[in-house]
Amino acid sequence: MGKVLVAFGLVLILEGALWALAPSSVEKMLQALRDLPEAARRQLGALAVISGLILLWLARAIGG
Numbered sequence: 001m002g003k004v005l006v007a008f009g010l011v012l013i014l015e016g017a018l019w020a021l022a023p024s025s026v027e028k029m030l031q032a033l034r035d036l037p038e039a040a041r042r043q044l045g046a047l048a049v050i051s052g053l054i055l056l057w058l059a060r061a062i063g064g
Contacts, residue, residue, distance in 0.1 A: 018026055033041060 033044075036044075
């Protein structure tokens with residue numbers, strides 16, 4: 001459970017830093033995502049999930 005909290009904390013730090021440092025860029029990115037067709041957003045979401053799983057697998061393989 002501790003690792004989940006650490007991971008969630010890191011996500012919040014990264015997200016918060018983006019909003020704090022470049023809010024207009026985040027707004028532009030969100031608008032660009034809104035303009036994409038739903039199928040493309042689904043593909044991006046699936047790609048993010050797969051990338052996350054690969055990163056977790058690598059972290060586990062390297063860290064033991």
